[in-house]
Amino acid sequence: MSAAVDSAVYRPAEFHRFEAGGRQFVYLVPSAGVFELNEVSGRILDLLAAAPHSAEMLAERLPQYAPRDVFEALEELYQSHAIQTPEGFHEPPQQPPPQFPLQSLVLNLTNQCNLSCQYCYEFGEDKIATPDGKPKFMDWETATQAVDYFFRDSAGRRSLHITFFGGETLMNFPLLKRVVEYARNKAAGEGRSLDFSLTTNATLLTPQIIQFLSENQIGVTVSIDGPKEMNDALRVFSTGKGSYDIIAPKVKQLLAEHKTRPIAARVTLTAQVADVLKIFRHLTEELGFQEVGFAPVTTSSKALYSIGPSGLDRVLEQFRELALEYRDWALAGRHHAFSNVSDTIAEIHQGVSKSHPCGAGLGLVGVGPSGDISPCHRFVDSDPHTLGHVSHGMDRDKQADFLTRGHIHSKYDCHSCWARPVCAGGCHHEAFVRYGDTGHPNLHYCDWIRGWTDLCLQIYGEIAVRNPEFLAHFDRRKTLQ
Amino acid sequence: MKNLRAINRKAHAIEEYVSAAQDDVVALQQGRGGNNNPATRPHYPVGCSIVFSPGWEVDSAGGTAGLCQPAERDLYDCYISCFWPAQVPDHLNNYPDWTKKCASATKDWKDIDLVFP
Ligand code: SF4
Ligand code: SF4
Numbered sequence: 270m271s272a273a274v275d276s277a278v279y280r281p282a283e284f285h286r287f288e289a290g291g292r293q294f295v296y297l298v299p300s301a302g303v304f305e306l307n308e309v310s311g312r313i314l315d316l317l318a319a320a321p322h323s324a325e326m327l328a329e330r331l332p333q334y335a336p337r338d339v340f341e342a343l344e345e346l347y348q349s350h351a352i353q354t355p356e357g358f359h360e361p362p363q364q365p366p367p368q369f370p371l372q373s374l375v376l377n378l379t380n381q382c383n384l385s386c387q388y389c390y391e392f393g394e395d396k397i398a399t400p401d402g403k404p405k406f407m408d409w410e411t412a413t414q415a416v417d418y419f420f421r422d423s424a425g426r427r428s429l430h431i432t433f434f435g436g437e438t439l440m441n442f443p444l445l446k447r448v449v450e451y452a453r454n455k456a457a458g459e460g461r462s463l464d465f466s467l468t469t470n471a472t473l474l475t476p477q478i479i480q481f482l483s484e485n486q487i488g489v490t491v492s493i494d495g496p497k498e499m500n501d502a503l504r505v506f507s508t509g510k511g512s513y514d515i516i517a518p519k520v521k522q523l524l525a526e527h528k529t530r531p532i533a534a535r536v537t538l539t540a541q542v543a544d545v546l547k548i549f550r551h552l553t554e555e556l557g558f559q560e561v562g563f564a565p566v567t568t569s570s571k572a573l574y575s576i577g578p579s580g581l582d583r584v585l586e587q588f589r590e591l592a593l594e595y596r597d598w599a600l601a602g603r604h605h606a607f608s609n610v611s612d613t614i615a616e617i618h619q620g621v622s623k624s625h626p627c628g629a630g631l632g633l634v635g636v637g638p639s640g641d642i643s644p645c646h647r648f649v650d651s652d653p654h655t656l657g658h659v660s661h662g663m664d665r666d667k668q669a670d671f672l673t674r675g676h677i678h679s680k681y682d683c684h685s686c687w688a689r690p691v692c693a694g695g696c697h698h699e700a701f702v703r704y705g706d707t708g709h710p711n712l713h714y715c716d717w718i719r720g721w722t723d724l725c726l727q728i729y730g731e732i733a734v735r736n737p738e739f740l741a742h743f744d745r746r747k748t749l750q
Numbered sequence: 751m752k753n754l755r756a757i758n759r760k761a762h763a764i765e766e767y768v769s770a771a772q773d774d775v776v777a778l779q780q781g782r783g784g785n786n787n788p789a790t791r792p793h794y795p796v797g798c799s800i801v802f803s804p805g806w807e808v809d810s811a812g813g814t815a816g817l818c819q820p821a822e823r824d825l826y827d828c829y830i831s832c833f834w835p836a837q838v839p840d841h842l843n844n845y846p847d848w849t850k851k852c853a854s855a856t857k858d859w860k861d862i863d864l865v866f867p
Contacts, residue, residue, distance in 0.1 A: 294757070302761035304754040342753035348768040349754060349761075620760020733757045744759075 289730025674708025
């Protein structure tokens with residue numbers, strides 16, 4: 270490598286520096302590359318953080334190293350874009366190719382639900398859906414049209430994914446069964462692989478349904494908020510009665526009999542239900558879930574169940590505790606069920622640098638009972654967000670509008686944020702609920718995102734130092750949400 | 751790279767990219783801060799097949815005014831640095847003195863004469 274003995278003045282480019290396992294690392298922005306620094310490159314970054322320096326000045330300030338070593342480290346830092354000259358780097362924002370092929374379809378089989386969870390974005394005070402006059406259950410014709418549309422617009426992809434969603438998905442189980450068979454045959458005919466998953470509140474699980482899910486290798490995510498007193502705080506039937514006693518035995522049976530795909534629990538954190546550790550222990554140790562993911566409720570800040578800033582801090586504190594347990598287990602080569610960590614680490618490991626926060630409207634669409642296409646399951650049945658209809662496909666202008674708004678390039682607040690490769694402004698739906706614009710950055714949780722990403726980087730770095738073999742788990746892991 | 755150790759997959763990709771660029775695609779090298787170091791100065795590419803030289807093409811209006819470098823300079827791309835017997839006399843073997851009367855290509859190009867091999 271050539272030494273950079275030129276008169277250029279260097280200053281830091283964009284990165285987030287962190288320490289893990291006693292070593293120094295940088296997370297480069299926007300490339301999302303993670304590098305470990307040796308001593309001299311760390312010292313160079315220290316000096317540049319204080320003031321711009323030329324190569325010769327640096328060599329003078331670092332007499333303990335041979336000038337050649339300083340120049341060489343400087344050159345590597347420059348080439349990997351950790352540091353820059355006053356000209357900076359010109360890195361034009363990349364647009365996804367037009368007509369990006371679909372990869373995932375979310376079918377909302379019904380917009381009806383047998384529970385009345387008070388925070389639900391589909392029915393609660395923040396609902397954006399406009400279901401009046403639309404069918405409540407998807408019919409066979411719409412479902413097949415949706416699958417046909419999905420196969421058409423995913424041309425070129427070899428593996429596809431269909432997720433069943435609701436309302437309560439299992440209220441339309443007969444349709445689910447037929448769609449699985451229909452889509453399977455179609456995929457086999459085209460030589461493509463296809464897998465399925467569904468999200469359910471578990472109230473309607475029966476031994477027959479469990480057997481079907483297991484035989485067809487359908488991944489299951491169960492919405493459940495923890496032990497009885499917590500789950501029943503907001504996850505209630507319309508009578509106000511809690512759902513825990515109904516679902517606990519069914520969930521146990523599901524976990525016992527469905528082993529072909531991982532079964533995950535998904536917890537919605539609210540002001541009332543935020544004891545992360547207790548919920549996690551209950552779901553893993555008492556019920557037996559292998560994966561547990563948490564998400565703070567999506568809502569405007571005024572709702573009673575909204576977690577305020579201090580509540581979020583407490584949640585992050587507990588996340589930290591659990592994440593460190595994840596780290597210890599990973600160092601010992603064991604699987605830990607806290608999937609928020611594994612999801613983030615998977616993205617860090619790949620070096621994902623997102624133009625958009627998620628695949629919504631890009632590689633993923635939601636289709637509701639009426640056949641309307643929306644960016645994802647959360648926008649289903651919401652007229653202002655409809656992007657087309659399964660009978661005639663995607664309206665490319667509307668899609669382009671949605672994607673332009675949501676592109677990291679149009680979120681000015683994010684342009685100086687080091688966490689943007691993983692966050693890209695956050696969920697479009699949450700942004701709409703909070704700010705009335707799907708393209709608005711979710712500025713209410715930046716501290717949270719940065720704190721969380723920093724923690725996961727540290728855990729990642731430590732695993733990379735002390736048990737690098739463990740990271741092979743993430744080589745193949747899909748990072749699609 | 752010796753000082754930075756690539757950890758994640760993106761970092762490995764960056765490393766590959768950097769070392770590919772260093773293993774001498776000279777056209778990609780960049781000059782920084784005044785270019786007084788030969789190692790970081792842009793090199794003159796050898797051979798026109800690895801750069802886009804408009805050569806004797808014309809611009810969209812059919813003239814040469816809109817080409818991205820003075821058309822006269824293209825002469826030298828082929829004359830000086832190319833071994834290939836191109837549309838201009840070659841400097842290396844047969845016509846070392848061809849542009850002797852041409853001190854500055856943009857001004858004196860009219861003084862360059864035809865050759866009759
Ligand atoms: S929303 Fe906040 S955390 Fe996310 S990229 Fe933008 S500024 Fe960063
Ligand atoms: S992150 Fe938000 S917009 Fe994206 S798929 Fe999930 S719910 Fe939809």
